[in-house]
Amino acid sequence: VLAGAVNVHPSVAGIAVSRLTDVLARASGDQRHATSQTAARVRVSDLDAIIIEVQDAVDVTGLDEAVASGVCAPVSFLAAEEVPARIFYLGVDGRPGHVAANLDVTRPGELLACAEGLREEGSTLFVGPSGAGKSVLLWRAARDLIPAARVLRVNRVEDEDDARALARHVRLLRPSETSPVMVVADDLGRPHTTGWPHAAALLREIPAVLLLGAARAEDFSPALLVGSTRVIEPQLDALLAAALGKRMREQGIPLRMDPDEAFQRSEGLLMEYVALLTTGQRLRQVLATQVAGLQAPDRRIQSEEARLVTAAHTLGLTVSADRLGSALAADRVVTELASVGDALGVLRDEHIAVSDGDNWRGIHELRSTTISELLHDSPPPRIGNTLARVAALIHPQQAGWMLRRVAERHPKCVEEVVEALGHSLNIYSGSAGDLAAFLEGAERADNALYARATLPILERARPSGLPLEMLATFVYSQRNQNLRFDEIGVKQFDNMARRIKNLANQLPARSDYDTTLQAACAGIDSERLRRILADADLLDAIRVLEAGHPHLSVPTDLVRSLFKRMPTPHDVWTATIWSRLAAVCHAHLSQTETIEILGPLDDR
Numbered sequence: 001v002l003a004g005a006v007n008v009h010p011s012v013a014g015i016a017v018s019r020l021t022d023v024l025a026r027a028s029g030d031q032r033h034a035t036s037q038t039a040a041r042v043r044v045s046d047l048d049a050i051i052i053e054v055q056d057a058v059d060v061t062g063l064d065e066a067v068a069s070g071v072c073a074p075v076s077f078l079a080a081e082e083v084p085a086r087i088f089y090l091g092v093d094g095r096p097g098h099v100a101a102n103l104d105v106t107r108p109g110e111l112l113a114c115a116e117g118l119r120e121e122g123s124t125l126f127v128g129p130s131g132a133g134k135s136v137l138l139w140r141a142a143r144d145l146i147p148a149a150r151v152l153r154v155n156r157v158e159d160e161d162d163a164r165a166l167a168r169h170v171r172l173l174r175p176s177e178t179s180p181v182m183v184v185a186d187d188l189g190r191p192h193t194t195g196w197p198h199a200a201a202l203l204r205e206i207p208a209v210l211l212l213g214a215a216r217a218e219d220f221s222p223a224l225l226v227g228s229t230r231v232i233e234p235q236l237d238a239l240l241a242a243a244l245g246k247r248m249r250e251q252g253i254p255l256r257m258d259p260d261e262a263f264q265r266s267e268g269l270l271m272e273y274v275a276l277l278t279t280g281q282r283l284r285q286v287l288a289t290q291v292a293g294l295q296a297p298d299r300r301i302q303s304e305e306a307r308l309v310t311a312a313h314t315l316g317l318t319v320s321a322d323r324l325g326s327a328l329a330a331d332r333v334v335t336e337l338a339s340v341g342d343a344l345g346v347l348r349d350e351h352i353a354v355s356d357g358d359n360w361r362g363i364h365e366l367r368s369t370t371i372s373e374l375l376h377d378s379p380p381p382r383i384g385n386t387l388a389r390v391a392a393l394i395h396p397q398q399a400g401w402m403l404r405r406v407a408e409r410h411p412k413c414v415e416e417v418v419e420a421l422g423h424s425l426n427i428y429s430g431s432a433g434d435l436a437a438f439l440e441g442a443e444r445a446d447n448a449l450y451a452r453a454t455l456p457i458l459e460r461a462r463p464s465g466l467p468l469e470m471l472a473t474f475v476y477s478q479r480n481q482n483l484r485f486d487e488i489g490v491k492q493f494d495n496m497a498r499r500i501k502n503l504a505n506q507l508p509a510r511s512d513y514d515t516t517l518q519a520a521c522a523g524i525d526s527e528r529l530r531r532i533l534a535d536a537d538l539l540d541a542i543r544v545l546e547a548g549h550p551h552l553s554v555p556t557d558l559v560r561s562l563f564k565r566m567p568t569p570h571d572v573w574t575a576t577i578w579s580r581l582a583a584v585c586h587a588h589l590s591q592t593e594t595i596e597i598l599g600p601l602d603d604r
Contacts, residue, residue: 008051009064010074011173014150015054018179020047021148025178059172066169071162075151075184077143094135094186096153099143103251104136105243110234114141114212117230122204123211124230125188127220131271131366132234134214135186142184142212149210150175154185154199156192158397163199167206175208182210189219190316191401200226216365218408219316236270238263245277256280271366284370290350291374301343303375304333305360308393309353310372311386313362315405321358323393384413391417392424396434399425400441403516407445411452414445418519428523432536432544435524439547442520450513461503478504480511514551521551530558538565539577545584554588560597 003013020042027040034040066072081097098104110126117124124141126134142151150173157163166183175181183203188196196213203209204227215224225231245259257280265282266273275283294303305324312319325340344360347353352371354363362368376383387406394402399421406417422428427438454476455468462471477483478500524532529552533541541562545554562581569575582604585594598604 006048006051008055009060011064012051012054012058012060014074015058015174016047016051018150018174018176019050019054021179022176023050058174066165069162069165070155071157071165072155072169072183073153075139075142075153077139077151094133094137094139096139096143098136099139104133104140105240105247106140107133107137107234107240109237110137110232111141111145113230113232115145117232118145118210118212121228121230122209123200123227124213124232125224126214126232126234127217128234129217129269129366130369131269131364132236133270134216134234137234138184138186138212138214142182146180146182146210148178149180149182151182151184154183154193154196157185157195157199158192159195160198163195163202166199167202170203170209171206175206177208180208180210182212185211185213187219187316188213188215188224189221191398197223197226200224234270236263236266236268236273241266241273244274248274248277253278271364283366284374287367287370288374290352291371294375301328301333301339302346304328304331305340305343306347306352306371307375307381307386308390309347309360310362310368310375311383312390312393313365313368314372314409315390315402316365317390317394317398317402318356318359318361319390319393320395321355321360324360327389327392382413383410384416387413388416388420391420394425396425396427396430397437399427399434400437400439400444403438403441403445403520404448407448407516411449414449414516415519418442418445418516422520422523428528428532430532432532432540435532436540436543436547439517439520439544442517443547445516446513449516450508450510453513454507457506458503461506474500475504475507476510479507480509517548518551521548524548524552526553526555526558529554533558533562538562538581542577542580542584545588546580549584549587552588554584556589556593556597559585559589559593563597 002008002017003010006013008016023042023046027042030040067074075096077096077100081095081101081103094104114124114126126138128134142149152170152173154166157166170181170183173181185193185196187193200211203211211226211229213224241259241263245255245262249255255277257276259277262273262276265276272283275281275286279286293299294306305328308324308327309319321341321344324344328340344353344355348355351363352367353360362371372383372386376386387410391399391402402421403414403418407414421438425434427435455472458468458472458475462468529544533544536544545552545559548554559581563585566578566581567574569578582598585597589597595601
């Protein structure tokens with residue numbers, strides 16, 4: 001309102017409001033001791049003076065930098081999202097406009113826990129399965145819990161540059177105790193938010209900054225908990241179910257099942273409850289009817305698009321509209337690219353797909369997962385064929401992420417996906433950063449495959465009361481790192497050491513699960529590696545050599561050239577890079593070659 005009234009930059013107006021809040025707080029505190037003659041008065045001219053002061057002090061260009069580059073954006077809860085209630089309850093990715101439209105139902109238990117987390121820890125994270133209502137709850141909390149806070153939405157924080165830009169933007173907003181800044185990040189743990197741990201660490205150093213985030217259960221990792229963070233798992237309880245049923249009646253949505261019965265059959269899943277309530281059927285049954293309509297002969301284009309878009313969305317990825325059109329044209333599914341856009345428009349109207357700029361994704365991940373499963377119920381095509389085609393539609397930076405997710409969800413498809421990614425994305429002729437992400441993803445995919453093979457064995461052998469991760473630490477070390485507990489020589493440990501050794505012998509070796517990384521490295525010969533790393537950023541070059549061990553063939557002269565580019569260690573950063581490069585040297589070269597490049601150990 002202020003930005004429009006006096007025609008100033010929105011961030012300047014926000015800081016002016018923060019400053020005015022401080023002024024009014026002090027004035028109201030002093031007022032109890034004042035008389036009618038000595039009472040403080042805040043005039044419009046005082047506001048003008050504050051705005052001029054802020055404009056003189058604030059780097060507006062710096063403020064715009066993070067917003068213009070797409071890292072973050074201020075949030076407005078004034079404009080209601082124009083979406084029919086019936087469509088909202090189908091399950092859409094929550095946005096601030098849905099809260100402004102009052103389409104959601106207040107969840108007092110989760111909001112109270114969130115308020116306590118923000119007050120005591122300054123950071124709260126919602127974690128739960130797809131369809132639990134995390135996103136809408138996130139924006140309801142952002143709007144209602146700290147009324148004085150200025151809310152900033154994180155759109156992207158992929159690397160350290162994005163993290164620093166976000167922290168700088170927040171610092172320039174001048175947060176204060178009376179007007180804090182709340183930084184809100186949804187979809188944490190996804191490719192576009194991989195830099196969140198670093199960003200959160202920087203933001204935690206700024207006073208009066210609150211962090212509020214949400215992550216799907218499958219994307220959660222302890223790295224998201226920067227400092228002390230309150231973790232909240234949203235649950236569908238009887239009170240919420242009753243309130244939701246009442247709200248839907250008020251919106252004129254006919255109910256096909258009694259709310260109590262729908263709640264009992266929903267298995268605690270919010271979207272399953274809504275599907276039962278509005279259709280009398282489970283979500284899968286509802287979507288099966290929709291998918292059956294896509295199988296008609298005259299809907300081949302829409303069926304293919306739905307197959308590719310939903311399969312990509314189940315992995316947390318979006319599909320480029322241009323690449324999608326090119327792929328369908330190459331497969332002779334379409335003859336004119338205009339028909340691709342028309343078909344996508346139909347999928348949007350049927351609430352199967354939604355556009356994000358020039359990219360397309362499913363309307364909601366749980367719906368996408370179910371639709372994708374239904375579309376592949378009766379092969380062909382197999383899900384592996386579809387995923388191999390999706391590989392050509394994503395950005396090269398997302399190749400590693402895709403491999404990890406395929407290993408977790410579709411382990412039998414990893415081999416054909418890694419081959420498709422290497423060929424279709426031209427990773428072997430692209431940047432060192434893209435290649436490093438690809439190889440790192442391949443290594444993590446092998447980790448996922450190894451975990452899938454070994455965790456059931458450990459779970460069956462786990463003594464009651466012993467945490468699985470503690471048992472795994474000992475057994476993995478014995479099996480794969482040559483750590484011998486049977487040589488400790490302490491009598492009371494002998495029995496435990498024998499049990500660990502016997503269990504370790506039952507596990508496959510980690511080196512037997514190296515096929516994904518080996519396949520990823522197969523397309524990189526020495527000359528290609530030289531070309532990719534010739535002028536690459538030094539850190540990206542080191543990442544490639546680290547991730548490719550032991551399957552990359554690294555020429556001695558290439559390592560020597562990297563050392564020549566390396567500045568003499570003079571601070572923590574350069575010393576760390578130098579030591580990582582030295583470790584790479586030991587990993588890829590012989591002892592003689594290592595000494596030739598690094599010099600004698602005593603000198604080092």
